[in-house]
Amino acid sequence: MSSKLVNLLLGVVAAIVCGFFSGMYVPLIVAKISPPEKENKPVAASTESDVFEGVVIEEEGYTDEEPIEDEEDDSTDAVATTTTPGPSGDDEDGSVAAGDNANASYTVEDEKLTLEDIIEEDIPVIPAQQKVPKPRDKSYNSNIERFAKNLIQKYDRELAARKGKTTNGYTNEDIFPDQWKKPADIQKMLTERIMSKLGKADEEAVWKFLESPENRLDLARLTLMRKVGPEKMKEIAGMKMGTNLLFTLTSDLDWMTGLMYSGPTEKMDVALSYMVELYRSYMEDMGDPVVRRIAATTAMEFARCNWGASRMRKRFAYYFSSYQAGKLNKLFDELQYWDTRIVTGHTYEFGDERSLIWQRDNVNLPVEGYIGASGQLTYRLLNVAGDSVFSAEYLAPLMKYTGNAIAWAHREIGGVCGACSKYGAYAALAHGIPAMTMGEPGHCAFTVRVGKEWQKGYSIYWQHSPAKLFWGVHAWDFLILQQDLYTDAHRTLVSDQLVALGDLLAARKMMKSAFDCYEAAAITQPLNWPALVAYASYLRQKDPTNKGKWNELHERIVEGMAVKYHHAAATLLSRLVYPEFLKVVPDRRERNKLFASFFKKCETFGTNRWDINELLNSQMAGCTNNDDKQNYMKEALAILMRKADYAPAVLAWGLDVIAALPEDDPSTEKLQEEFLELIISAMNRTRTTKKDQDATWATLGEAIYTAAKNDDARTFSAIGKMAYRKCKKKFPKNKFKFRRFSGSIVSERGLLKTLVTLSPNQMPHCCLHWGVLQRHGGSVPVKMNSGAGMKIKLEQLSTVNGVVVLFNKAWNGVDPLFIAVSSDGRNWSRPKCKAQVAGSIARFDFKESKPEARYVELRVEGAYQPELGPTVDMVGFYVYGKPIKTPKDSGSASKDEKK
């Protein structure tokens, strides 16, 4: 028995030993006895052909045989190794190393809306076609909507039939590669083919035409050829593999649809040449619809934005290889062409593909996570060495180590709003998710599309100018409009095709049919901005004084786009419709009725607050005299003051208008008085429930801010008093005890100006600025710099005995405060005074100097930097003294001071 027991024990020991040496323990032992060397971080690539995780950044497929175009100086081609940073160094890296620019405005300027006339072909006219259709009745609209619905459903069915199958859509290989060497012949053939199918090009023929995929492909081909032109097309066909690309591209309806109907189609000749290059280099992969989408969108955006072939190749290589490696977010697979253009065509604000690669690999988050990705950076104006974020030195020492991946460098060192927002936006873009930066006043924010909804990141203000929009206007409403337009994909496609037909028929001098097509496009898809622009442009070209048609267009915009997209509709009306339409509507009442029809649609701001000034100014542009202007302002106020969202804005607008009137015009003062009465009577009519009080407070806050901005002391004071009467509880009660000076408080009826850029939360409380000048006190955030501070314009020139400034908490700034005075707002002096700052009270005793002043300003020595210094509010600012009686104490200095 004992031997059996021994055997048993031996067996257990043997099992333990086997288990010990089992494969699972070995790695741990190895790890313990030979600690791994820490992997070196990737070093900067010294040549362009270094591979970053499967992406080969080199000039693939390009040969010396075919110089495509003059290459721009692509500084991204070389990586800075020992280059001195800054303007004299590597331009690309120098400029992006300073990721933020102190003087840059983050706001993207709107592009001018240019209306191009259709160039007609030299062909005989058809008399029956030479008429502009009469304004339509309701049955016409219903008819069009019915046709459109049928066609859309047909397209839906076609798509549904293909789902789950690997086959591509419709193809037609009837134009062989060699034929592309004579593109003029192809264009002629296509034109004849299409025109013969359209026949008289009446409504029925047009809708029937669009049912057939063969016809739609022909239309897309012809549209492309007309945009490129036969000469340029010949050059493209002459490129190596040019005819192959043209054959493959133009045989595929999906590819052509994506190319022609996904947004702007400028410089299509350059885009095609880029596509030839890509096709040559990636031919084997061009059967994949996603690769085609990447190629087409990259080519189009780089052509449109003039970024050059070299950069285009690198951008394509990045998205292509990332897609192949499965490193793009899955949402990329579902993108359409238009939103892929936002991705592949993003700007170079934040470095190049090296930074993109780093973000792709090191900032991989669910799509919702990118909104918060900006928080991965520390907000830092100065880096640890004291270099400013606006200088090239800020990131320079790390650029080599990070391989010029600017995102990585910023994450290690920090940045301010520009770097933070770009980090968030570009992290999303690196994964194929639509995103873009957004300018705000003195600030950079960003937006990412999460699902189908654009979410704002790092945003402070209501004014946004998204960077990557199609129609030259950079505002939030346009982003949402663009999104909603293309979400309804087939409806928009039908509309775009109708526009293409309209362009063709217009060129063929078939005016009536062209108008039919444009109108049908606008009815089918009321959100189609390009369609409305095309229609308005043609109407302006062919019949600019046709009141009926302009009225009809006006109605279409009001009943269509304006329902939800107030800003976009207002812009369309201001820039496109009113300039011609108002010329043929001289009657004031009729105009006001038109304007009112638009305002009726605007109960709230819609998708986002917007600046109504442009609309109101364009409406008032038709007024030829002050009477008319006054009448218009009265009407506008009457309607908009009743809408809580618009009341403050229209008030501010009115004050701006008054302030801009010439002071030497005798009617100006009358207009000023009447406008002030208008405001007062409008405000007096408001009730005093809590909800109304909040709305009144906000309205008056904006108005008083505008009055201060316009140097309008009288309105400033009047609104302040009104606010105190209506919203007394909003004002604090000053409990400070301090020693006063002799004389009266001459600042009580003055005007307080501040440097602060107010956030949306602060704007409604601007009446508290007026309160700062009153005994009961108010509140205004303190902000000063070495040039300017908190300034009061006194009601009249006065002798100053002393100044008392009260803060909401103890002032503990490093640098001393002082008072500067001026009698004209331009020439300043610093009179001798005894300054004393104790806790939250600052007293400036001018007993010895007794300066004369119309302007009194609190300033700080040196540069006041709120990041370091105290964050305080000013709650009281009292100038003691005695007014100096002069024959005329006019506000003449205020006009000079206005910028």
Next chain:
Amino acid sequence: MILFSEMIKKFIYLLSALFLVAQPLLGINARTYDDALKKGKNRPVVFFCYGANIDRANERAYDEFIKQRKLQPFVRDCVFLQVPVYQLPDEKQKKEIERLMGKNRNMPGGIRSLPCLLLLDGDGNLRGSVQDHVEMKDPETAGKRLRELLDLYDEQEKLLKKALRAGSGRQAKLLAQALDVQLDVPSSRYMSGNGLNLKKDKIGLSERFKHDPLKLVQLLQDMSQTQANAFIRNMIANGCYSRRQRQELLAALSGHARRNGQSANRLRALYYEMRNIDPKSIYARYAEGAIDIWVLPKEKLEKEGGATK
């Protein structure tokens, strides 16, 4: 009878062998976040967070790390939890996350990129992570890096416990050593309502928590080079600052020196000193870059007798 006992013997051998072979396969797998913390009272907790529906790269990582069990050997002595992260989750996925993480509890903080490994203590505080793309490229590399962090964690915990028990003479120093281990420590471990939780702060450790690199560079702006040098040297001599903070002090001083036209030798010395405090750190890389950009050209100019900027 003899045959029966032989069979029993073999059966026991087999069972023992299977059990021991299987040992490494048995980690301490947790089912939920709360379960993980419960089991992690005396052990480190490791989360593998991955994108469940984000991209193919995450799916591949899940396959390698989890399905193929390649990570398992590196976490055998930890409490381990897999945490899927969904984008645009549907109701089913939301319920799954709720079951996993608990109601109204967010995903673990500190995630910069997926997939990643998070190291938490038994109270759920994030102590370290493996998220760098290079470190997470495969299970072995990630596992080795995780083991390094676990070793550091052990070391840090020992120091923290020692500090807790230590007398006033050594407590602050031990706490400083624990904080110098490059893992995060929750402030509750060393702070109380009145500041640092120490019997006596013999080394002025509280200064470490007041350190503000931004204010520092501002303060230096108005100083002469001599004043700035003395100021920074005093701070360093204090002995209470972490390695990173000392590097920041030297960065401020070297920036000040550079902008005030100090010699290449002087700059080089400062950058070397900065680098040598922690040669593997990002500030060491910064120092090296600074030498390339500002010192080498300056030395060249000085050699040629040119005016230094």
